[in-house]
Amino acid sequence: MAVNISAPTTCYHCGNDCEKDHYVLDNKDFCCVGCKGVYQVLANSGLCNYYSYNAHPGATLKSTEKRFEYLDDPSIINDLVDFTDDTITIVTLYIPYIHCSSCIWLLEKLNRFNPAIYYSRIDFLKKQVNIRFNNREIGLRQVVELLTDIGYEPLINLQDVIKKQQTGKGDNLVKKIAVAGFCFGNVMLLSFPEYLGLSAYEQTFRHFFGWVNVMFSLPVVFYSGREYFMSAYKNLRNRVLNIDFPLALGIAVLFLRTLAEVFTHSGAGFADTLCGLVFFLLVGKFVQQKTYYHISFERDYRSFFPVAVQAIENGVEKPLPLSELNVGQRIRIRNNEIIPADAILLKGDARIDFSFVTGESVPVKKVWGEVVYAGGRQTGEAIELEVIKPVSQSYLTRLWNNEAFTRVQDNRMQTFNQKVSRYFTIVLLVIAFGSLLFWLPGDVYLAFSAFTAVLIVACPCALALSTPFTMSAALGVFDRNFFYLKNAAVVEQMAAIDTIVLDKTGTITVGGENGISKKALLDNYQQQLVYSICRNSAHPLSVQICNYLHSSKQLPVTDYLELAGKGICATVDGHLVKVGSQSFLTGGANIAAATEVHVMIDETYAGYFGFTNKYRDGLEAITKLGTDYKLYLLSGDQDHEREALRPYFKDDGYMLFNRSPQQKLDFVKSLQLAGKKVMMIGDGLNDSGALKQSDLGIAITDNVNNFSPGSDAILDGRSLKLLPVFLKFSRDSITIIYISFCISLCYNLFGLSYAVTGNLSPLLAAILMPLSTATIISFTSIAAHLAAKKRKLR
Amino acid sequence: MSIIYFLIGCSILLALVFLGAFFWAQRNGQNEDLYTPSVRILLDDEPSDENKK
Numbered sequence: 078m079a080v081n082i083s084a085p086t087t088c089y090h091c092g093n094d095c096e097k098d099h100y101v102l103d104n105k106d107f108c109c110v111g112c113k114g115v116y117q118v119l120a121n122s123g124l125c126n127y128y129s130y131n132a133h134p135g136a137t138l139k140s141t142e143k144r145f146e147y148l149d150d151p152s153i154i155n156d157l158v159d160f161t162d163d164t165i166t167i168v169t170l171y172i173p174y175i176h177c178s179s180c181i182w183l184l185e186k187l188n189r190f191n192p193a194i195y196y197s198r199i200d201f202l203k204k205q206v207n208i209r210f211n212n213r214e215i216g217l218r219q220v221v222e223l224l225t226d227i228g229y230e231p232l233i234n235l236q237d238v239i240k241k242q243q244t245g246k247g248d249n250l251v252k253k254i255a256v257a258g259f260c261f262g263n264v265m266l267l268s269f270p271e272y273l274g275l276s277a278y279e280q281t282f283r284h285f286f287g288w289v290n291v292m293f294s295l296p297v298v299f300y301s302g303r304e305y306f307m308s309a310y311k312n313l314r315n316r317v318l319n320i321d322f323p324l325a326l327g328i329a330v331l332f333l334r335t336l337a338e339v340f341t342h343s344g345a346g347f348a349d350t351l352c353g354l355v356f357f358l359l360v361g362k363f364v365q366q367k368t369y370y371h372i373s374f375e376r377d378y379r380s381f382f383p384v385a386v387q388a389i390e391n392g393v394e395k396p397l398p399l400s401e402l403n404v405g406q407r408i409r410i411r412n413n414e415i416i417p418a419d420a421i422l423l424k425g426d427a428r429i430d431f432s433f434v435t436g437e438s439v440p441v442k443k444v445w446g447e448v449v450y451a452g453g454r455q456t457g458e459a460i461e462l463e464v465i466k467p468v469s470q471s472y473l474t475r476l477w478n479n480e481a482f483t484r485v486q487d488n489r490m491q492t493f494n495q496k497v498s499r500y501f502t503i504v505l506l507v508i509a510f511g512s513l514l515f516w517l518p519g520d521v522y523l524a525f526s527a528f529t530a531v532l533i534v535a536c537p538c539a540l541a542l543s544t545p546f547t548m549s550a551a552l553g554v555f556d557r558n559f560f561y562l563k564n565a566a567v568v569e570q571m572a573a574i575d576t577i578v579l580d581k582t583g584t585i586t587v588g589g590e591n592g593i594s595k596k597a598l599l600d601n602y603q604q605q606l607v608y609s610i611c612r613n614s615a616h617p618l619s620v621q622i623c624n625y626l627h628s629s630k631q632l633p634v635t636d637y638l639e640l641a642g643k644g645i646c647a648t649v650d651g652h653l654v655k656v657g658s659q660s661f662l663t664g665g666a667n668i669a670a671a672t673e674v675h676v677m678i679d680e681t682y683a684g685y686f687g688f689t690n691k692y693r694d695g696l697e698a699i700t701k702l703g704t705d706y707k708l709y710l711l712s713g714d715q716d717h718e719r720e721a722l723r724p725y726f727k728d729d730g731y732m733l734f735n736r737s738p739q740q741k742l743d744f745v746k747s748l749q750l751a752g753k754k755v756m757m758i759g760d761g762l763n764d765s766g767a768l769k770q771s772d773l774g775i776a777i778t779d780n781v782n783n784f785s786p787g788s789d790a791i792l793d794g795r796s797l798k799l800l801p802v803f804l805k806f807s808r809d810s811i812t813i814i815y816i817s818f819c820i821s822l823c824y825n826l827f828g829l830s831y832a833v834t835g836n837l838s839p840l841l842a843a844i845l846m847p848l849s850t851a852t853i854i855s856f857t858s859i860a861a862h863l864a865a866k867k868r869k870l871r
Numbered sequence: 872m873s874i875i876y877f878l879i880g881c882s883i884l885l886a887l888v889f890l891g892a893f894f895w896a897q898r899n900g901q902n903e904d905l906y907t908p909s910v911r912i913l914l915d916d917e918p919s920d921e922n923k924k
Binding site: 262 | 910
């Protein structure tokens with residue numbers, strides 16, 4: 078049903094511009110068969126309201142091919158589903174495309190497509206759908222195919238299978254906070270009579286309240302606060318004084334003194350301060366643990382391997398889980414699939430894109446009998462391979478498991494908190510014992526009351542909270558600007574950076590996409606000739622030329638001949654057309670440095686297409702950092718872009734080409750040995766070693782849901798230009814932490830002046846602790862937002 | 872004034888009930904997804920604006 082319409086229109090489904098020849102159905106325009114297909118499926122089920130919540134909510138279907146045969150395999154199904162019995166299966170699938178309310182509406186109506194699907198629920202932030210279906214009437218494969226049909230293809234990979242066991246960690250902290258909060262509230266209520274003063278004949282109440290308070294402190298100390306004791310003990314054994322030690326000491330002293338005062342009827346105790354302290358500390362911890370559900374920082378090679386491959390046994394193709402793939406088996410890899418194990422090419426035209434492994438984006442051609450390493454992506458027709466090494470022994474896996482790559486980081490910088498808390502603890506102990514010794518000769522009771530009061534009032538609650546709250550505010554600011562940090566400590570690392578190392582391919586160039594320029598005077602007809610011949614080739618440059626000359630008409634092509642590495646020639650509509658390298662056309666040598674594709678029509682030279690790498694628009698801004706930071710370029714590529722990049726970097730000493738993944742790692746290491754704090758920005762698996770080694774590894778990506786190597790932070794490509802601002806803002810955050818530290822010290826000094834005399838009243842402690850906490854929390858969040866505003870961040 | 876013992880006992884009991892309710896909600900997964908329900912409630916069962924247009 079192709080119809081010509083002159084006015085430019087947008088696709089009803091996905092909102093893309095429609096070509097001249099596009100599809101029309103029910104008076105609605107569609108850019109491709111895929112979009113039309115989805116609309117048809119929805120229309121047949123009466124679900125067109127999908128389009129009424131948002132304009133163009135759909136996704137363009139890249140391919141209509143379905144490759145879910147492996148989901149018929151019972152062992153794979155068992156690994157993927159959450160629960161299954163003989164009638165019902167429950168599965169949770171990750172669907173990266175979920176992005177708007179229409180998605181929720183549609184995906185929760187899967188039941189309308191097939192009644193065998195009982196239930197489907199979206200978790201919007203995690204981009205997950207939980208589906209419960211009758212496994213007698215519909216299989217997992219059909220469910221996934223249905224999702225793909227309506228434009229929501231789930232992403233299924235090996236890491237899904239593995240990540241199952243990693244849930245329910247943060248849950249425990251919430252319970253602890255709940256218990257602490259519950260006790261805090263009740264203790265405050267029971268402490269009020271004490272604050273207001275109890276008359277002499279109400280003394281029995283006082284004892285009763287005291288004992289109830291002690292009862293409430295028990296779960297706070299032994300359940301909610303247990304972690305602090307354990308951490309302090311562990312650190313002491315390792316001869317480290319961290320902030321948990323004074324905190325644990327404070328909690329212990331508060332509890333013991335409360336117990337003693339209540340037991341001896343000598344006072345009301347500090348149960349209110351104790352519960353408040355633990356409650357606020359845990360809230361601070363909770364804020365610090367804020368994580369992103371939709372982004373994984375711990376991805377490894379498994380997450381971009383498929384779950385299964387097509388194995389050929391006795392001439393029959395069948396899906397085989399990767400774990401069962403053995404040496405000697407034949408596998409079939411189709412267009413855009415990843416080769417999971419080292420193998421020998423048996424059949425087909427292999428054009429392997431190794432950009433994940435080496436960073437080089439131009440596909441490598443392999444011929445029959447050659448070894449193809451794991452990690453490459455086939456582009457073009459399907460190929461057959463024979464596996465020569467199991468997945469666990471293959472090149473990519475070995476690269477990943479390289480000792481240097483997986484080494485646990487222990488050379489990370491000390492955070493401000495760690496540095497300060499050591500001195501803090503020492504000073505605190507000196508003051509406490511000093512006041513003990515000062516009063517001891519005269520009054521033993523006063524001496525111990527002063528000693529415990531010092532430990533109580535100086536408990537660094539505000540200090541412990543200043544970092545988490547500042548960092549979480551900073552994290553929120555970064556998050557809104559498409560810069561996702563793994564955790565709060567990364568902000569501090571970022572502020573200390575003095576050297577920046579950039580990868581080239583995919584990092585400062587836009588992945589896979591080149592700028593194409595036509596240096597040829599071709600009339601309309603000649604363009605059609607070139608377009609027609611290039612349509613026959615799967616070479617990426619040909620594909621780009623086709624895209625560039627997009628709307629040309631296809632002419633009949635005969636005598637088509639493709640010479641690998643040289644070019645193509647054919648008779649198109651009666652004309653002899655040659656397209657390819659300069660040497661192929663004229664017989665001379667290749668002289669140009671940049672990639673060029675030349676065109677010859679009927680033995681007349683017609684000009685060429687020039688390809689230049691397109692740089693991200695942030696490059697200018699980043700290279701300006703060269704004044705404050707040392708800026709290096711580290712590329713796995715050949716140096717044919719040295720000239721183009723020279724203006725951006727100081728001199729050739731700062732531009733290093735032809736580096737293997739191991740060499741990249743070693744380079745970062747050598748910088749670190751020279752005392753530099755290195756930030757590495759990369760994108761591919763080839764950078765993953767360097768990213769891990771560096772003090773701050775940033776993975777850059779155009780789509781945060783796609784694969785990115787393990788790193789400390791993930792940066793959306795659009796925000797690369799903001800990197801200098803991010804660096805400045807991270808320094809602002811550190812300043813805020815310093816100031817809030819000073820504020821908390823002032824509170825401490827004020828409290829100490831009372832404590833050393835032994836006259837700390839429970840009321841004063843109960844006011845001072847929450848007041849300092851509230852000051853710190855409000856100061857840090859307001860200051861962080863003001864700093865973001867100053868830096869013009871969103 | 873000894874009624875206070877009874878009242879405090881009641882209030883603690885009530886508070887414990889709420890704490891238990893929170894634990895139940897937490898275990899039940901009610902706090903796992905705090906965003907989607909806010910969108911879901913805005914979606915009508917069968918919006919009919921398709922015909923009105």
